[in-house]
Amino acid sequence: MTLSFFTVVFDADDPQLVGRFWAAALERELTEGDPGEWASLPGDPRIDFMKVPEGKTTKNRMHLDWSVADREAEVQRLLGLGSTRLWDVKEKVGEEDMAWTALADSEGNEFCVIQSNPPSDRHLATVVLDADDLQRVGRFWETALERELEQLEPDKYYWLPGARPLTFVNVPEPKTTKNRVHIDWHATDREAEVAHLIALGATRLWDVTNENFEWTTMADVEGNEFCVVQAESS
Helix, strand or coil: CCCEEEEEEEEECCHHHHHHHHHHHHCCCCECCCCCCEEEECCCCCEEEEECCCCCCCCCCEEEEEEECCHHHHHHHHHHHCCEEEEEEEEEECCEEEEEEEEECCCCCEEEEEECCCCCCCEEEEEEEEECCHHHHHHHHHHHHCCCCEEEECCCEEEECCCCCEEEEECCCCCCCCCCEEEEEEECCHHHHHHHHHHHCCEEEEEEECCCCEEEEEECCCCCEEEEEECCCC
16 A cells, blocks of 8 residues: 655635746646636646635645755745745755745745755755654654655654655644645555555545545644545556
């Protein structure tokens, strides 16, 4: 039983509006979907934007870090598209000296732009998840994704390498509301994978079937929502 990355999903007040921001930011073409309901951004990675009734009330516990060749030039470009600069950081992470800028998109969703070293084209560097207990949540995802967890900084950063790297960051504030950003994972046998994840400590929240997809929404050991989607038969 294995999970493979499918898409990152953003809750949105206006899916088309925030979708257009990311289409311009990533220089892709947006699939607008049902007006006011959903929009999709094909590419690597795929990103979907789904209408939800509740607004953003707190910092997102999951965000995307993008690596670029020229951080300041990219930040200025994104500001011109409507993002907001939040703060800048220079810090040693593990053995690397890193520099990044935290920004917010047109609906306030946080993301980071990282200076790549050596310079490289824009790409998703990692998906970052805030955590109360780094080891507990890191070990859950290590087992769920069948990868090997690495400790970058004791009690601060854990790293889960892979095709879609995950980074776990210790934060002082606990989870208080539904995450507005989550990952959908593909499974060849959804029900078997759900049972496996429950045995690892996940919680089954609800199941959905529509004309295009079947999925189960779950929560990890710290309550972070994610979905297991039935992959199409090859």
